[in-house]
Amino acid sequence: MAAPLSIAFFASSLVSAYWNGAATYYRGMVRALSGLGHRITFYEPDAYDRQAHRDIEDPEWATVVVYPATEQGVFRSLEAAGGADLIIKASGVGVFDALLESEVLRLKRAGTQVVFWDVDAPATLERIAGDPRDPFRALIPLYDMVLTYGGGDPIVRAYRRFGARDCIPIYNALDPDTHFPVPPAPRLKADLSFLGNRLPDRERRVEEFFLSVAGKLPNRSFLLAGSGWQDKERSENVRYLGHLGTGDHNAFNCSSRAVLNVSRDGMARNGFSPATRVFEAAGAGACMITDRWDGIEQFFEPDREICVADNGDQVAEILERLTPSVAAAMGTRALARVRAHHTYAHRARQFQKIFAAGPVRRAYLGGAP
The missing domain is CATH 3.40.50.2000 (Glycogen Phosphorylase B;)
Known part of the structure; x- marks a missing residue:
């Protein structure tokens, strides 16, 4: 050593x-x-x-x-x-x-x-x-x-x-001692959840991959967490939590059918920049949907361990066909992958x-x- x-x-x-x-x-x-x-x-x-x-x-x-x-x-x-x-x-x-x-x-x-x-x-x-x-x-x-x-x-x-x-x-x-599967929390239940602060180089992509999807799927439930979104226009099926402490992140990731990752503009352009939340969500056994960026396959296998979308329409399509059993199986495979290859x-x-x-x-x- x-x-x-x-x-x-x-x-x-x-x-x-x-x-x-x-x-x-x-x-x-x-x-x-x-x-x-x-x-x-x-x-x-x-x-x-x-x-x-x-x-x-x-x-x-x-x-x-x-x-x-x-x-x-x-x-x-x-x-x-x-x-x-x-x-x-x-x-x-x-x-x-x-x-x-x-x-x-x-x-x-x-x-x-x-x-x-x-x-x-x-x-x-x-x-x-x-x-x-x-x-x-x-x-x-x-x-x-x-x-x-x-x-x-x-x-x-x-x-x-x-x-x-x-x-x-x-x-x-992933730090497996801090991010791991927990029982779902009813207050955090949704069909699709997104956690991220409101930043100028992320906002447009959140509009496309999350808020617009909620507008297209009025019968689905959406959960938004992170600082700065309080005055952001959103449809009635989007519930906003505000800042969410790290102590609630496991429950957040375990309570929705799917968790969304949206890259910031520069990270999407350059690729090879998985956000921390991707590994934390995988560590909780969550089913993830991510916007597309180069290098995803170095970390997770698309369509088996993570869903990949090019735009909001594809997010909506994925969400509509995502059954609870398929989502659970994908989350289980992502959990195994991240623990085997991507811990701190x-x-x-x-x-x-x-x-x-x-x-x-x-x-x-x-x-x-």
Whole structure:
């Protein structure tokens, strides 16, 4: 086994999923890495009212440092993180991202690597491609490595074109200790359910793959959960829950005939970006319907472990022919697949293999490798 690492992790939040879709990804990865003996200190800002909407208490498998959302708070946390074997700056911290992206690089020392972990790579790459003056462009070659939680070869090639020394996807996965089958909850029953916050690069696709389907199938029931949809126009057969804490996610996934996944625009364009909810729903044994994106077959077998739709009309067709027995069988097969191949234990072993050889020694030569 490789020597345990001391890891300083700067990201949005480990303890709160409120307006923080990456929370379960961070929890799964950090917990699995801790299980391999690595020591993680997770630095998160006191921002966006997340601490008032905690889903979990400080866990035993990480040290959580909540710092004030101020420049002083950032610099104090950076000072505390100095000396770690590995320092990670995740995308989308939410406050002082640009400051953190430049200042973590000052912590590089012999034996200390600094890594950028992009949990929304399509959005990051589209942003910097559209703005030659974006300060992050010049910083990419200075990081020892870029990790992403999806995107496959298209994202890897794009990051290398911007000078990344290396770029490796570590995909979303399942934590079987937190996401598993539970009895259905009557209050969460529906024919089709969707869970996701209202975001500009997702809203149009939610309209097409979910809300329009509800309008076409007035005799079916639909359940919408996530922050920000309260004033969104929807038909009478769509019930809205608002923010749904992670403690209710298993019941949410187990109470509907099918659960819908809708990708954000950039992730759909690039493909190879399964959302965390796909693995969580599979871990609960749910029958899933997803919009189509390249790379699905690397994670689930279409029409056997997951239903795939090109548009809202196809979602409606799938839902109309989906019997309870067919849905249950598909969910069972998805559960077996995800537990066998796509847990955070698998991802943590991949992470450990990446860093087992010590600091990355690949020389930056400029341009695409």
